[in-house]
Amino acid sequence: MKEEKRKNIEGAERRIKERKKKEKQNKVEINHVEKTEKRRKEEIKVEGTTMEIIRYTGADINVITEEAVKEIGMEGYETEEQIVENIFGTKYKLTKEIWITYKAGDTDRTDRFRIVEAPGMRILIGKDTLGEMEENGKAWRELNQEYKQILGEEATGKVKGVVAEIETIPGKRITMKGRRWEYKTMKAVEEKVEELESKGLVRRSRSSWFNPIRPVWKPNGKIRLTLNLYFLNKIVANDRYSLPRMQEVIEAAQGMEYFTVLDLKDAYFQIELREEDRHKTAFYVGNKLYEWNVMPQGFKNSSAIFQRVMDGILREELNKCCRTYLDDIVVFGEDKETHDRNIRQVLKRLKENGLTLNKEKVQFRQKTVKLLGSYITGRTQEPDNARQKKALRYEEPKNKIQLQSFLQFANVYTRYIQGFADKAAPIYELLKKGRRFIWEEEQKKAYTEIMRECRKRTVTFLPDHKKEFIIETDAADLAMGAVLLQEDEAGEERIVAWGSKKFSEAERKAGITEKEYLAVAFGIEHFKYYIGGSKFTLRTDHKAIEYFENKDALGTNKLERIRDRLQTYNFTVEYRQGKEMFKPDALSRMYTEETNEAERAERMEIVKEEHESKGLHKGRKAMEYKLGRMYEWKDLKKIIEQVIQGCEKCRRNPTKKKGGEKFVEVERPMQLVAMDLVYIDQTTPILSILDYYTRKIWMERLETKTEEEVVRKIERFIGRGLKPEKIVTDAGKEFANRTLQRVLSMNGIEHHMVTPEHHQGNGRIERMHRDWNEYLRKNTEEGKERNVQELIEDFVTGKNQMYRRCIGMTAEEAWKWPESEQLKTSNKRTGRYAREFKEKRREKFKEGQEIYIRRTEMEMNSKIGPKCIKEGMVERKMENDTYLVREKDSGKVKKKCHTQIARKENFTQNDSTTIRGEEHEDRGSRNDDKDNNDELTDNSTDDQHVRNTSGSEICTGYKECRGRGTAMDEREGCRELHELNVADRDINQGTEDGSKSISNRSSRAQDGHGNADGILGKNDQETG
Structure with a gap:
């Protein structure tokens, strides 16, 4: 018994010790x-x-x-x-x-x-x-008991006496069903629609309009149903009512002690939609059609309409006791009693107008609140934790696009961090044009320092307009900066905001005094919202600024003009040594206007996705057209440029830019259709078809390259109701056969075959083939196979949905609306240019005229050999600038295009070849846009050195010629000469030193123009 009692006592003591240790x-x-x-x-x-x-x-x-x-x-x-x-x-x-x-x-x-x-x-x-x-x-x-009507759990309010309108262009209608979504997403969307229908926010519809849905998963796991209304937004006029600047809303808190932030529940849904406009918001979910009873999310004027409504409801309270930014309302007071009185007044206004609040997001009567991405007190402002979380997730950039995304994020902190650009200078070096992306130790160190600054607590003080401001300015080699200061209650100077701006190219060449004056002007004008109409102190570390008021001390008219710009401001100049100043961030290369870095990064991703859509790697014009209809971004062109420059595949596979040779005029769809064969590899032939009027393309994979297979595919094409009036093909055996002729004749279709050995005659489809080859290079990798049919479908879909400048729209749109005035106008304008171009470019030949015949590409086995080797005579002129010519040696009669023959009488035989060209007018410049070279390809060009008969230099090759500043007629004529490539090299042998040399790398032009043709010189004939 004693032993048992002793064990119980020891166990109790042990438990007491453990409990005390835990406590x-x-x-x-x-x-x-x-x-x-x-x-x-x-x-x-x-x-x-x-x-x-x-x-x-x-x-x-x-x-x-x-x-x-x-x-x-x-x-x-x-x-x-x-x-x-x-x-x-x-x-x-x-x-x-x-x-x-x-x-x-x-x-x-x-x-x-x-x-x-x-x-x-x-x-x-x-x-x-x-x-x-x-x-x-x-x-x-x-307050919940008193205003439970607007603080309910489920109810969504309705603003009294307000309806939203969707005024569209008469005669326009949107019918875009949208893409198929994932099964999980669609199940959540169906449940969400049922919930919205039970609340009366949507209803079943019989509208002839329909828009794509765009569901968005929220962080809490719920789904938000929005519509993709970019096509509808394009036919609606903009509501120009402006939103307040977020910084103005934040600065209204200065001097206040208590704050409450209210959030409206489903804000846009509290405004009813006009009855006659509801059918325009219809959308499909599964096989059911719904339409909105309230203002939908995704409508471009929703924010302007809602801000106008809120400003109207709280018009008497605004700036006195509250501020609004869309669905966020901040109520403030200098003390607790004032705050409580103000919050009751605001809640009363909301109740009178039928609005409801989301009480789960209310921040009530606090000294610090989270508002518009910042933590706000009555005296200070600092960025919220969301930005710090993002900084923690960033990794070192691997390419220029990631680097730009990082700098856009860090741009927010230029308001809070001193010396940002100085720290970022090594990183900005990588963004210079032509600079390769090489991430070295210097960039790594700069990146680490910036990230450390982003993670620090950075605080600025809210401006107090009852106190005097101080502006410090500074200038460096590349930029100027300024900082706005104020003294607090203890007399210590506090930072209100930083500002900076880079110098222009002309300003960088100025002297240090002029740069300091420019910095002064920038600082004062940048902060004019704060210091306008009141006295302030201008502080500088440049002694010459002290003599600002002394006209005789300025020295130059430019400094006097700067001083005159600042005469309306009331300030005194104070000189301090640089070590005693805050040192504004003068080396910044960035503007300090606030931007949403998350939104900027999202825009980059959207543009990148569109660039790589279907693997086409679209060009600038195509993306500007597509994205410009979907988004209204001021920096769209800049983002597109950045994405294209940062695309590795585009840099590895640059587009070869070619001019056009011939334009064929058509007036309606299917009037003229081009057909040809193209290949993925040597064993996979594809039949490609192109409509000349709309530029719409079709592609069909062939099992075998036989005339029967080709005819079968063409019959299938015609059988789908796509019956052309005329087709144009090359003279290959797949098209030049009786079976195809019989099929076309039965369907009343004309057949035209282009000149043999001259593929440019079917140039528009050849241009499309060039895009196809570029597409394959960018979307196929060694050791990685892709489904052939998938490649074809992606290319055809993407190409037909790509903007074409020559018709002012996409091929799909042109096919859908062939009677469009824009399409007719674009084709007429392009056709008019083509006729002028043709008259200036084409050279005419007469029957019986002696000529030289150019060698074909297959006959050319050396780039330095002469290109005109056969003599002949024109027998008869055919259609489309083609001729029947008889070879002098063999007596054979062949069909040749005008670019394959050259005038004999325009050439003289000397020791060095001389080409005399006929004078031509300026015929326009080459189209240098990869998306819009829709017409025929030109002949290849070689770098040449051409002089006219007077001996003056015209160019050193076509590429260099374009930028030489020579007269337009000489430059364009020189281009003609290069493109013809007639007798481009003269080989001389047996020089004094026994070495082979090229005595003249090109022909010499008499006047540097037009359709010059030529013959071989004496030495060429001997060595040809």
């Missing part, structure tokens, strides 16, 4: 507190993550462990060191803190927490915060 681990509360204080644990949402917290009335401050900070995906900010201790006397050194938004009762709350390393707890809320939470919770519950 000691849990009681890490800061500063001296009593052991009798009570604690309560509970689980709440912290930055979107469910975590356990401890409410402890014995703690003087709020604390969070390093482990909990990492769990919510954040880092703490460095702050002033503080030594604290718990109730047992254990001391902790605190060097970091963090802002946290968490659920406090029925509302959200934002507080500052100190980060500590302590076992047994994660988040602890101290007595001051708990006292505020209890007091605010009681006041909020009273």
